[in-house]
Amino acid sequence: MLGLDVCEFGGQFLELLWLTVCYRGIMADKEGTAPVHEEEDETDLNYQAPAQKTLQEIQELDKDDESLNKYKQTLLGTGPVVLDPSIPNVQVTRLTLMCVQAPGPITMDLTGDLEALKKQNFTMKEGVDYRVKIHFKVNREIVSGLKYVHLTYRKGLRDQLSLALVLDMNLDQLSLALVLDTNLDQLSLALVLDTNLDQLSLALVLDTNLDQLSLALVLDTNLDQLSLALVLDTNLDQLSLALVLDTNLDQLSLALVLDTNLDQLSLALVLDTNLDQLSLALVLDTNLDQLSLALVLDMNLDQLSLALVLDTNLLAEFSSSLYLTPDPVSQGFEQAVNPSLLDKAVYMVGSYGPRVEEHEFITPVEEAPKGLIVRGIYHIKSYFTDDDKTDHLSWEWNLQIKKDWDSTESCISRLGVLSLFSASCRHGRPYALSHVAFNDRHLSTSSKIKVDLDNSNGIAVMKFDNPPVNSMSLDFLTEFSINLEKLELDKSCRGVILTSAQPRIFSAGLDIMDMYGTSPEHCGAFWKAVQDMWLKLYGYSKITIAAINGASPAGGCLMALCCDYRIMADDPRYSIGLNETQLGIVAPFWFKDTLLNTVGHRTTELSLQMGIMYHAHEALKIGLVDQLVPEGKVLSTAVETLGTWLAVPGHAREISKSMMRKPTVDKLLANKEADIKNFVSFITKDSIQKSLGMYLAALKKKKA
Numbered sequence: 145m146l147g148l149d150v151c152e153f154g155g156q157f158l159e160l161l162w163l164t165v166c167y168r169g170i171m172a173d174k175e176g177t178a179p180v181h182e183e184e185d186e187t188d189l190n191y192q193a194p195a196q197k198t199l200q201e202i203q204e205l206d207k208d209d210e211s212l213n214k215y216k217q218t219l220l221g222t223g224p225v226v227l228d229p230s231i232p233n234v235q236v237t238r239l240t241l242m243c244v245q246a247p248g249p250i251t252m253d254l255t256g257d258l259e260a261l262k263k264q265n266f267t268m269k270e271g272v273d274y275r276v277k278i279h280f281k282v283n284r285e286i287v288s289g290l291k292y293v294h295l296t297y298r299k300g301l302r303d304q305l306s307l308a309l310v311l312d313m314n315l316d317q318l319s320l321a322l323v324l325d326t327n328l329d330q331l332s333l334a335l336v337l338d339t340n341l342d343q344l345s346l347a348l349v350l351d352t353n354l355d356q357l358s359l360a361l362v363l364d365t366n367l368d369q370l371s372l373a374l375v376l377d378t379n380l381d382q383l384s385l386a387l388v389l390d391t392n393l394d395q396l397s398l399a400l401v402l403d404t405n406l407d408q409l410s411l412a413l414v415l416d417t418n419l420d421q422l423s424l425a426l427v428l429d430t431n432l433d434q435l436s437l438a439l440v441l442d443m444n445l446d447q448l449s450l451a452l453v454l455d456t457n458l459l460a461e462f463s464s465s466l467y468l469t470p471d472p473v474s475q476g477f478e479q480a481v482n483p484s485l486l487d488k489a490v491y492m493v494g495s496y497g498p499r500v501e502e503h504e505f506i507t508p509v510e511e512a513p514k515g516l517i518v519r520g521i522y523h524i525k526s527y528f529t530d531d532d533k534t535d536h537l538s539w540e541w542n543l544q545i546k547k548d549w550d551s552t553e554s555c556i557s558r559l560g561v562l563s564l565f566s567a568s569c570r571h572g573r574p575y576a577l578s579h580v581a582f583n584d585r586h587l588s589t590s591s592k593i594k595v596d597l598d599n600s601n602g603i604a605v606m607k608f609d610n611p612p613v614n615s616m617s618l619d620f621l622t623e624f625s626i627n628l629e630k631l632e633l634d635k636s637c638r639g640v641i642l643t644s645a646q647p648r649i650f651s652a653g654l655d656i657m658d659m660y661g662t663s664p665e666h667c668g669a670f671w672k673a674v675q676d677m678w679l680k681l682y683g684y685s686k687i688t689i690a691a692i693n694g695a696s697p698a699g700g701c702l703m704a705l706c707c708d709y710r711i712m713a714d715d716p717r718y719s720i721g722l723n724e725t726q727l728g729i730v731a732p733f734w735f736k737d738t739l740l741n742t743v744g745h746r747t748t749e750l751s752l753q754m755g756i757m758y759h760a761h762e763a764l765k766i767g768l769v770d771q772l773v774p775e776g777k778v779l780s781t782a783v784e785t786l787g788t789w790l791a792v793p794g795h796a797r798e799i800s801k802s803m804m805r806k807p808t809v810d811k812l813l814a815n816k817e818a819d820i821k822n823f824v825s826f827i828t829k830d831s832i833q834k835s836l837g838m839y840l841a842a843l844k845k846k847k848a
């Protein structure tokens with residue numbers, strides 16, 4: 145019966161989706177002009193827009209079908225929410241850089257002065273994982289094929305550095321020429337030294353790119369003759385070095401040390417001659433990120449000293465105490481200073497209907513670039529557009545990649561919550577209050593988790609408050625991991641209790657809406673957030689206790705299983721278990737391992753195959769939970785229990801925990817990417833989507 149309903153429903157739903165696609169054509173006529181993206185490639189798909197339907201026409205279709213109407217509401221919204229035609233149909237309100245490791249949220253307000261944003265730098269630590277989240281509103285009409293385009297330019301980029309140093313001394317003559325030319329791929333150095341205290345010549349030519357290094361050094365002196373030749377040639381597999389040196393006519397010493405591998409080249413050249421003294425030391429150290437050059441020259445025919453220290457990341461700042469002449473072909477230098485397009489990212493946002501609440505779109509996880517070479521300021525042009533190139537919003541901003549975050553204080557103050565932070569400090573519970581303030585102000589207009597740290601005992605209580613059922617959406621998971629990480633770093637926190645602020649439900653597990661009908665990119669980002677939550681919680685160094693005050697299926701059970709101890713409300717209405725198979729999906733290996741490590745092999749086998757939800761007493765019997773207490777005492781018992789755990793020597797407890805759990809954690813760490821791929825390919829399968837759809841429909845039907 146359910147199957148039949150779902151089939152019919154599926155057909156209608158597909159029709160609805162199709163009509164939504166049709167809507168594109170209409171929207172193109174109604175909105176503003178297209179932004180000019182010079183850098184954007186055009187692909188003509190010869191697409192013929194199907195017959196157009198208005199929002200009203202779509203809403204009229206099958207209007208007696210209740211379940212279809214519910215879906216229409218989800219997809220299309222309830223209808224226009226802003227009638228005023230002077231207000232744009234699509235309003236982009238915020239962009240947030242979501243990063244678990246960030247000391248505070250990185251949010252830009254897009255409803256204010258966009259010009260001011262151009263001058264503002266948003267700091268990101270190199271190498272961190274982040275996602276971009278965009279909030280936007282749709283006011284009147286369905287908008288289709290939304291896209292977020294992100295063009296990244298390097299600001300102040302010097303992808304070329306040229307240095308020429310010419311020195312000419314005339315106390316019996318010394319000439320030195322140093323030419324250095326380097327860009328990201330190539331480094332060329334030529335050093336010519338010529339001195340006429342009865343003649344010395346030195347030429348050093350160094351040419352290296354990522355694959356090949358050539359060095360030639362020729363030294364020639366004629367105070368009763370000295371010759372030196374050094375030839376070095378190396379490529380990816382090979383290094384050749386030839387050094388010829390011989391003289392003792394009034395003393396000359398030369399030492400050349402060259403060390404290179406694919407990532408690094410170090411060269412030290414020391415030359416010492418005593419024909420009334422000349423000393424030269426050249427130290428060159430370069431890798432793909434960095435070039436350091438030190439040249440010290442010391443002449444003593446009435447004395448000349450020269451020191452040149454050059455340190456550059458091949459891109460940005462460099463300094464020299466001597467003449468620094470740009471590439472003679474000044475055009476090259478000019479070009480180097482101008483920003484150049486480094487990257488273009490296009491994210492398909494999708495189609496959305498009018499709704500009072502804001503929609504949000506989150507990009508897949510990206511890794512911030514890492515290394516000295518990439519640190520610096522990037523200029524970003526953002527476009528919120530669609531297939532028809534309507535310019536819903538374009539703005540510019542700067543992203544600064546740094547070795548580390550700005551200090552917490554400056555980061556928070558930049559976001560305008562410093563006053564809240566200091567106010568909370570005055571109340572003696574700096575973490576909890578500042579954090580709550582920070583959540584209220586930034587993480588979302590509706591914080592999904594309340595954190596309260598009691599400084600008198602070091603116990604933090606995290607209360608899930610994501611109505612109606614504390615489902616773990618991408619936002620929830622991100623907020624959870626950030627909170628957990630902050631508590632881990634907070635020395636005044638000694639243990640964490642997880643519980644729910646919602647009546648009768650600890651957590652309904654993963655938010656099915658994040659897995660049903662969403663893009664593969666979204667599924668990937670979502671799954672990464674699930675993994676991160678698990679990795680953080682299962683491998684958490686501090687004591688964790690689950691105070692399970694309600695139903696706890698699937699992901700809710702997993703979260704409880706990650707804790708060190710589980711106290712459940714003794715109420716027959718509440719059940720707990722990994723019930724994934726009941727949804728037609730398979731719990732991944734790390735869900736299985738977490739259960740296995742708690743209740744043993746046989747129980748896990750039964751539990752997973754059957755997707756069993758255990759009532760509180762059964763859960764206690766199989767060891768899935770450790771203690772049952774009346775509902776009103778769940779939290780206080782958790783606090784008491786944590787107190788007894790805190791009496792155990794912390795170091796020994798922590799090592800024991802790690803000893804037990806590390807192999808399980810390592811297993812996922814070693815397979816993180818593959819696990820994401822598996823999940824995405826599994827969850828996006830038609831048959832799995834159908835199962836999820838049926839499960840959702842059954843949930844709703846049960847309610848009806």
Ligand SMILES: CCCC/C=C/CC(=O)SCCNC(=O)CCNC(=O)[C@H](O)C(C)(C)COP(=O)(O)OP(=O)(O)OC[C@H]1O[C@@H](n2cnc3c(N)ncnc32)[C@H](O)[C@@H]1OP(=O)(O)O
Nearest residue numbers: 615652653654655656657695697698699729730843844847
């Ligand atoms: C390789 C793949 C591995 C994937 C792993 C997945 C692990 C998971 O966690 S999957 C999620 C599994 N969760 C469940 O099966 C729980 C389903 N929900 C329930 O059993 C019940 O909702 C409840 C016992 C938690 C609460 O029952 P109650 O009667 O109080 O509330 P309902 O009327 O059922 O629900 C209210 C509302 O919430 C929606 N909802 C419930 N659970 C979820 C969920 N997990 N994700 C998204 N939405 C959920 C439910 O549909 C209702 O929505 P409407 O008000 O719109 O009808």
